[in-house]
Amino acid sequence: MAVLDKRPSAEMKVRKQRAPNSPPRGAPDRHAKKAMRNSEIVYRDLRDAIVNVTLPPGAPLVEKEITERYGISRTPVREAMLKLAEERLVDVFPKSGTFVARIPVAVLQEAIVARRALEEVCVREATAKATKSQLMQLQAVIQRERELCAAGDEQAFHDADNAFHAGVAAAGGYPGIWTMIEKIRLQVERYRRLTLPQKGRMKLIVAEHAAVLDAMEHGDADAAVEAMNSHLNKLQIDIETFRDLWPDYFLFDKK
Structure with a gap:
């Protein structure tokens, strides 16, 4: 009978013994994962504040203050800033600092034109396809808007406004189009929050939403499109007015 050699092999001799609490080989580093989560939290919070204009265009973003507020290191904050810079929500100036970006009017105008085409x-389609229950749901959204308008709740009104447009897209059988619109309307959202x-x-x-829905309920697609275009065109027409109100909030560039 062969005798089993119990001596450690050369490979076993050179292999380092792992600490008792260390993760399995090849597992993601917990510190790296935590940094990623922190970065996502900072990114989401700052993004919301910028889009909602809680942080207005031109506001400074001080890295040290953010790290102290969240109790984290600088790395996840810098990663969050990079993501925001890619979305043109912040401007990073070496040796000067990081600031909330001004609203680029060229991008804003293009987004309004693209959104108008998609919503048309x-x-x-919604005028032709909407069920009675879908029309009732849109009516309920408009009623909620009336109540929020009376209460002066801008944030909730903004959410209800979006719900109306999303509901029209869903009634037309194109919920994915609203997802596309959400991706291109980032600067439009900032501008809309200034107007509310x-x-x-x-x-x-x-009143503009009610006009759209009234045309839909009467099966008049042309009138519904005209009402929607009039509603969205108002955003573009008013850009000059709001530029005069807040000249430092807008960037008139050529992209």
Whole structure:
């Protein structure tokens, strides 16, 4: 019978013994994963604040203050800033600092044009295809907008506004188009949040949505498209007005 050699092989001799609490070989580093989570949290919070104009264009973003607020290292903060810079939400100036980017008017105008074209398809199809329950849901959204307008709740009104447009896309059988619109409307969202506090603005939006829905309920696709275009065109027409109100908030560039 062969005798089993119990002596450690050369390979076993050179292999390092792992610490008792170390992760399995090849497993992601927990510190790296935690840094990634921290980066995502900072990115999401800052992005929301910028889009909601809680952090207005031109506001400084001080790295040290952010790290202290979240109790984290500088690495995840810098990663979050890079993502925001890629979306043109922050500007990073070496040796000067990082600031919330101004709203680029060229990008804003293109996004409004693209959104108008996409929403025209949605509202036309929705007029032809919307079920009675879908029309009732849109009516309920408009009623909620009226209530939020009366309460002066801008954030909730903004969310209801988006729900109306998403509902039209869903009724037309194109929920994916609203997803596409969400990707291109980042600068539009910032601009829209600036317009909401203006006197009568929310009330006007309610009336414009009601006009769209009324045409849909009467099966008049051309009128529904015209009402939607009029609603969206108002954003573009008013850019000059809001530029005069907040000249430092906008960037008039050629991309």
